[in-house]
Amino acid sequence: MLKYIKQFVTPIMLSSTFVGIMLGGPWMWLGVAVICLVMIGGDGLLRDDLSEPHYNHKWILNIALFLALPFLAVTLWGLAWASQSGTSDFLALGGAFQSLTGYDVFAARQSSEWYHMLGAILGTGFTVAGYGTNIAHELTHRTTDPLSMIWGRWMLAMSNNADFSIEHVYGHHETVATAGDPASAQRGDNLYAFIVKSTVGGHISAWKLEAGRLKKKGYFLFGPRNKMLTGYLMSITYAAAFFAAAGWLGVAIYMAQATWAKVVFEIVNYVEHYGLVRVPGQPVMPRHSWNTNKVVSSMVLFSLTRHSAHHEKGDLPFWYLKPYPEAPEMPYGYLTTIFAAMVPPLWRASINPRLKEWDEKQASREELALLAERNQILGSVKVEKAAA
Template identity: 30%
Template sequence: MDIFLDSLQFYAPIFNNLILLLGVEYFNNGYFLGFFMQCVAKKIDEILPLDDKNMNKEEQNRKKNHFLYTIPLFLAIISDTFQMFYVINKVTNSSSQLSGLNCFLLISSAGLTLGNTINISHELIHRLTTLEQAAGFLNFVRVMYCHYPIFHLLSHHKYVGTEKDPIVAKKDETLYQYLPRQLWGNYVVSWKCENERLIQQEKTSLPQFHYKNRMIYNTLLQLAFPLLILTIYRRKGLYYYLWMVFVAVLEAEIVEYLEHYGLFVTKDNKVSYDCAWNCPQRYTNMSSFKLERHADHHVNAYKEYQISSFEYSWPQLPESYLFMMQVSMKPQLWFSIMNPRLESFFAQKEVPKEHQEFEKKKLDNFYKQQLLTHSIILLISFLF
């Protein structure tokens, strides 16, 4: 019974889908979910107790591989797939009462939940069963991100924390410098990893043309879903779908930026708990299937999310991933918060109290600005 009750928290992504549906159906508004995720979620994180407790060995053994923790993963993907078609149908329907602004805001908000399912696929490709891995991969097809498993498993996990890992953002590298090289670079790295695999396993001199090259099929598969959308909803639906996917992939890449910012920590490819930033905010962890316990994921890549661990001694962000994504979009604020934390980490010292007070003041002011900005957007979305 305790496992059933514990697993209920991980239906939070479906709750997010319901918020979007509520806003559209009852208020004819496309920004309910966007406002919730940008502003309200932080307050929920502040109200709920921190997710900083770890299981003992007995609890881990009971909850490991338990199907009640796998069901929310599958249902979140299914729910979001229905939401994708619902949203595209809504914004392309000639009888829809949504304004052009609300259509744009609705698609953008739906892109945020779609981005979260990239994280769910990430969890599933690390599982050991064929069904789970297949479900994760098929969801990548939906977001035109089929190359992700190759570069993630063959490059990122292999080289995390080293100069060879292209995902680790360099100190003082802005998000806007990082994103262009990542959005294209991940695809290039995937080809490189697959070519190296085939050269080693198949002894071929032309791996890029080999029939076992998964990147050939993945590249073609990435066209499958947009062709389906084009067939059903014509060009207008395709444009909305592509924007939704762009928002989702952008969200995933911003998370990659903040997960490992500046943490070049190993020289011998030995992964340690120092390779990723972590945080214990509960609601964000519920929504992301404990993605914020990212250091433990790298050390124990095949450990299921429900039994992952957290320690305050590991690199720690001052706020949740969801909120720090917004902070990262303002480079000077991001650097003023993160660089002193990075320096304290490398000096093996606690973050000074003065800096923690400085952070709190800066982040509180930033949140007030965000709340005002998104409240104005929400108000405008009701008026137009």
């Protein structure tokens, strides 16, 4: 039973974001604090998870996945409500929360400062990225299931990222760990430049892929079947709800959390394949992704951490992914690795020894040759090996 209960740890943990928003004031940082404490502390203290449990009741796992959209909708509802002032009560959320708890949410909101709202924005962005984008990633790999696709795209739209459902499945999984993939960071790439490159490049790639699909089917490019356009409309719908709550201030707050969620997602892209090389056209292998089996990251992120197994067979449900302890391993758990990547000197100190080990023990001769052409092999031994 415990293996099923673990699938609901994420919404339980992330409910702290919504509760903190409603409590107002310094409590609006509650979500950020809980996320950091649980993920960084848990990964640092607990063992790796190499288990491969068997699930007889997969419908329970799917409940955990499909719960994400309504959960996140309520979280955004809370943020939209917090964008208001005075006695305004967007869709009666404040009154309902106050009647249930007895807590004066209106007074708390009125006393909140801009730096308290910053905590709410960051917490919501973390929640949208860690729960929404992650579960959407799982669901939009189910390309033959319309409900999973639309459910996932509505979650991606919360970070203005509905194009991910196109580019990731049909682009990234084909070009991963090559120079042709905007979502694979090359050695020496600066994180902040990469975020821009991956965002713009991924969006352009998604448009090309969608245009090709529509042309093949004989549909008008700018018609209602264009998933890029419907993705824009989904995000506009969320922005419109925030506008209804608090005008342009509400829209600005929505855009701030969406942008932060997108940034977190792109940092994840950065660390998942940084510096790993694959010869275009050759099979994607476990060595082409950074893995981690940290127990809390694995549990909270629904085994996204088993990224090597995911790229080996992209349409495999998360509960079938294998730990692959022999795959390249991230320096830390997911959130700690994200924070390390945000400090370039710390990132280089953390990842370069692992890249050196990859060059020595896992890279193929052809991959070493590619690195030699770019003068990116770490260590003279690898240069000799590539030239041999």
